[in-house]
Amino acid sequence: MLLTISTTYQPATDLGYLLHKNPARLQSIEVAGGQAHVFYPEATAERCTAALLLDLDPIGLVRGRGGASGEGFALEQYVNDRPYVASSFLSAALSKAFGTAMNGTCKDKPGLPAQALPLAVKVAVVSAPGPDWPSRLFEPLGYEVDIETTPLDPTVPEWGDSRYYTLHLRHTGLRLQDVLTHLYVLLPVLDNDKHYYIGEHEAEKLLHRGGDWLPQHPERGFITRRYLRYLAAYVNPTLERLMEGEVSSVDSASPRMDEVESGSAEPVQQQVAESNDAMRGLAESTLQPKTSLHDQRLQQVAHEIYQLSPKRVLDLGCGEGKLLRLLLRQPKIEYILGMDVSHQALARAAQRLHLDEMPPRQRTRLDLIQGSLLYRDERLAGFDAAALVEVIEHLDPNRLAALEAVVFGQARPAHVFVTTPNADYNQLFEKLNAGEFRHDDHRFEWSRAEFAAWATAVAERHGYQVRLVGMGEEVAGVGAPSQMAVFMKKDA
Incomplete structure (x- = not known):
């Protein structure tokens, strides 16, 4: 796969300073799956072009079980488009080859990264869900977009075009840093087949690279x-955090996304400040301000548990351990x-929890087990509190009776905390159509x-009392974004 960046800025060879790559020589870099080569097909004062050629090893991809090429049936492992199409491999190569430029630094010419340049980009080839998608992604960022279609078979024109295109982007004045960042984020979006593990670090990376422009993008979802x-x-x-950034951008002097998240910027007007405070504020003063709704839920559950001073706590559907991390900070919890x-x-x-590095005393406080809430499990008995944070909506409704029997009938913790989205609130989400759920996996x-x-x-059938609590900002007529039921055993 090949990507070229050209400029007619005078002198055009300043592109070499920006990219930290000498136009006079070829440079090769080891990257995931192969090698990236940086060279300059042309380098004059009038016009300069830098090329990034990514050479992936198809056999190496299979041996390394990288992405789709390492999955599926045997033939598919070797017959795929990974070595030829712009994808997450190219995005990773961009970051490694041009990371300094992407961060907006230039040692030899410190003022150059802030300079808006006329730039032209060519990517051969990109995969896209349709011919309109390159324009829908890049045009809102100010690019002029052209695509060259690729026929499925030139000898059989009636078969039509493939889903592969040569992408041409032009901008009359933009920082190179911005162009690299846009490509870094949007090329994997067009391809939609990642060669690396998707975790919280990727969400943070998206917010870091897209925080300045993604909240305003019409296709941010x-x-x-x-x-x-x-x-x-x-x-x-991630979408909630992006929406928080959009709320804060009602004025051109609004704080940047990273300032909003860190809480370091002053609000630009009183109305915005009050709105943000209401969205992020919870009744418990121990919660950290300016956090996402997802983190608010976890912190509110952790705070409710803290007030009970339990010794043994269950996290049912613990996922990647965010709530576990908060619970480990409560010294009164023994297990x-x-x-x-x-x-x-x-x-x-x-x-995430660095189990292999925990001190022995801390390690004895925590265990992780694989299991289903739909089957009786003696390991779940004898706990003071249990949390099911955003779990029940991922089960088919006809499975809830089995969950109820396991948690409330057999395990019977003294306290149970169950959170779930509030469907009444969905009408306030601009991008959510009537009848749609917030997540694809919600049943x-x-x-x-x-x-x-x-x-x-449930409380009546199993001898519990129940208290209902809103989670997040309460809005008249629709309630809070999430809701929680706090169950307490009557004989506890």
């Missing part, structure tokens, strides 16, 4: 979902058990009345 491979655990919190049906999620939790989303009816019935 599509970009976020494709970049994070439709993984609900990361897509929704924590995290359970998830996914081995991969448990492996990521172990990595249902309940209104406040539906959740209250379920929680009340």
